[in-house]
Amino acid sequence: MSKKILLSILVIVVAIGLVGVGTYALWSVKVTSEDNVFASGDLEATVAGGPITVDGMYPGGYGDYTFTVTNAADSAVKTSGLSMTGLFVNNNVPGSPGLLSDVLWVTSVTVDGGANKLPGGNKICLSAFNGTDYLDLGAVTLNPGDSADVVVTIEMDINAEGNMNESVTGDITFQLAQ
Amino acid sequence: MLCVVLVVAGITMATWTTGVTSRDNVFATGDLDLIIRNEGSWVWDEHVHATWSATNMYPGQDLGMGAVHFINSGSFEGQSFDLAVSNTSTVADMDKFIEITHMQYENGKGHNMLDGHHLHDVNLNGWIDLDDLESQPQLALSAPSTTGALYMRYRFHPDAGNQFQAASVTADFTFTLHQ
Numbered sequence: 001m002s003k004k005i006l007l008s009i010l011v012i013v014v015a016i017g018l019v020g021v022g023t024y025a026l027w028s029v030k031v032t033s034e035d036n037v038f039a040s041g042d043l044e045a046t047v048a049g050g051p052i053t054v055d056g057m058y059p060g061g062y063g064d065y066t067f068t069v070t071n072a073a074d075s076a077v078k079t080s081g082l083s084m085t086g087l088f089v090n091n092n093v094p095g096s097p098g099l100l101s102d103v104l105w106v107t108s109v110t111v112d113g114g115a116n117k118l119p120g121g122n123k124i125c126l127s128a129f130n131g132t133d134y135l136d137l138g139a140v141t142l143n144p145g146d147s148a149d150v151v152v153t154i155e156m157d158i159n160a161e162g163n164m165n166e167s168v169t170g171d172i173t174f175q176l177a178q
Numbered sequence: 179m180l181c182v183v184l185v186v187a188g189i190t191m192a193t194w195t196t197g198v199t200s201r202d203n204v205f206a207t208g209d210l211d212l213i214i215r216n217e218g219s220w221v222w223d224e225h226v227h228a229t230w231s232a233t234n235m236y237p238g239q240d241l242g243m244g245a246v247h248f249i250n251s252g253s254f255e256g257q258s259f260d261l262a263v264s265n266t267s268t269v270a271d272m273d274k275f276i277e278i279t280h281m282q283y284e285n286g287k288g289h290n291m292l293d294g295h296h297l298h299d300v301n302l303n304g305w306i307d308l309d310d311l312e313s314q315p316q317l318a319l320s321a322p323s324t325t326g327a328l329y330m331r332y333r334f335h336p337d338a339g340n341q342f343q344a345a346s347v348t349a350d351f352t353f354t355l356h357q
Contacts, residue, residue, distance in 0.1 A: 026357050029210040033229040033246050033351040038276050038308075040334065041234035042343035077236040178236060 041076020045069060045176045054154070062107065062155035069150055069174045071142035081177035082111065082140035082148065087131030088170030093163075100166045101127040103157035110151045111137050126154075126168060134175055142176065150174065208253035212355040217245040229351070230330060238336035243280070248326040248353065256321035256355040259285065261328065263311045264352070269345040273308040274301055275338040276347055280331035281306075283316075286323040291316065305335065308349055321355055328353075 049067035071079050090099045105123040108116045117137045118124060124135075140148050152172075213222040216229050230244040250256055261283070265273040281291035291297050292306055300310045328351075 027210055028354050028356040029212045029252075030352055030354045031212050031214045031224045031226075031248070032353070033214065033216075033226050035227045036230045036349040036351065037228065037233075037346055038231065038235060038241075038272075038332075038334070038349070039233045039346035040272075040338070040342050040344060041236055043236075076234045178238075 043075045043077055043079070043176060043178060044072035045075075045174070046072060047174055057104075057156045059103075059156050059160045060158035062153060065152045065154065067150045067152065067172070067174065068147050069142075069176065070147040071144050071176060073145040075144040077178045078141060078143045078146075079176040079178060080139055080141055082137040082142075082150075083134035083175045083177070084109070084137060084150065084172060085131055085134045085175075086126065086129035086170055086172045088126050088129065088168045091167045091169065093166050096166060097162045098160075099127060100163045101125065101168045103160040103163060104168060105155050105157060106152060107155045108151070108153040109135065109137065111140055112148050113151075114138075123155075126170070129170075131171070131173070140176075210250060210254070210256055210355055210357060211252035212248060212250050212256070212353065214246050214248050214353065217247065222249065230332065230349070232334070235334040237334055237338040237342075240279075240331075240333045243329060243331040245327050245329040246351070246353075248322050248328075248355075250322055250324055250355060254357075255323065256357060258317075258356045259319040259321045259326070260315060260317045260352075260354040260356070261319065262315035262352045262354070263308065264350045265308050265312050265347055266349075267345070267347045269342055271309070272338075272342050272345050273312065273347045273349070274303055275335040275342060276308040276349075277305045277333050277335045278307060278311065278330060279333055280329065282329040283319060283326070284322075284329070285320055285326040287320075289319070307335070308332075308347060312349075 047067055047069050049065070052065045054063060069082065088101050090101050092099065102125055104126045106118065106126065107123040109118055110116060117135070137150065142148060213224060214226055215222045216226045219226070226246060229246050230241075232241045235241065267273050278292070278297070281297065283289040283291055289296070296316055297306050297310055298314065299306055300313050301307070
């Protein structure tokens with residue numbers, strides 16, 4: 001190996017060494033701010049008043065059913081909105097000409113004695129609820145621990161001709177919104 | 179034989195020496211010594227806890243301002259300063275909803291970190307958040323001359339959905355001062 005090659009290798013080795021020295025000569029010091037925790041609360045609700053059982057309904061008969069919706073005391077926030085939906089199943093008598101849920105009308109929904117919340121005041125039959133689309137009950141402000149009474153008036157169509165000894169069962173869901 | 183021995187001895191005895199010593203030449207290193215404290219605290223340390231924290235957050239809530247203060251108490255000045263964040267979320271992507279609404283780095287001169295030159299909306303959700311900060315560490319900022327501070331105001335973004343109820347993000351902020 002010639003002297004030139006040896007010299008070149010030596011230069012490269014020295015250069016690498018200098019780079020290494022430069023890198024390791026840089027000092028640094030670290031400090032930390034640890035355990036910065038950003039924790040969310042939650043919104044919890046309870047409903048009292050259900051399940052309701054109505055026996056002996058008849059055409060033209062009606063009843064008021066009260067549900068008490070509460071923003072749980074340990075919720076993080078007050079609410080500003082309330083809505084409801086339902087999903088019902090008919091227990092038909094074989095051969096019956098129609099569904100009972102088509103002739104059971106929700107004629108009024110009020111919150112804490114206020115105005116009827118049905119759009120335009122128009123009645124809605126139970127079969128119109130699909131469990132997904134919610135009926136807006138307006139701006140209901142509930143601080144954690146507060147409650148609102150929702151009164152639902154249900155009436156059997158006076159012109160109902162069948163549906164004797166039938167029933168409808170289902171769930172009514174209330175949704176509180178922040 | 180005798181003559182040879184005498185000659186050798188003569189040469190040895192004729193060579194005098196003397197020595198002097200420069201003692202205690204000390205080559206001592208200096209140091210970088212960065213310490214921090216939380217706003218409102220007078221305890222300086224290498225670690226602080228819960229500079230920014232919130233409980234029971236709800237969407238849209240402004241969570242206020244928090245700050246850490248720095249001092250380089252070492253023997254020479256630092257040249258550059260890094261800020262890095264590591265997030266751990268109990269629900270995936272929650273750090274994207276901790277919005278940074280104000281961030282100011284003070285090192286003798288004020289630096290608005292939201293001026294469009296430092297932090298960017300990397301995750302393209304429309305705002306600057308802890309996730310953006312984690313993915314783009316702020317490197318090679320000018321070092322605090324002696325003292326410095328980082329101020330951050332933040333909120334739980336209004337678009338945070340129901341999946342983020344009763345969840346949390348834990349963030350560790352690391353500050354590095356370089357020679």
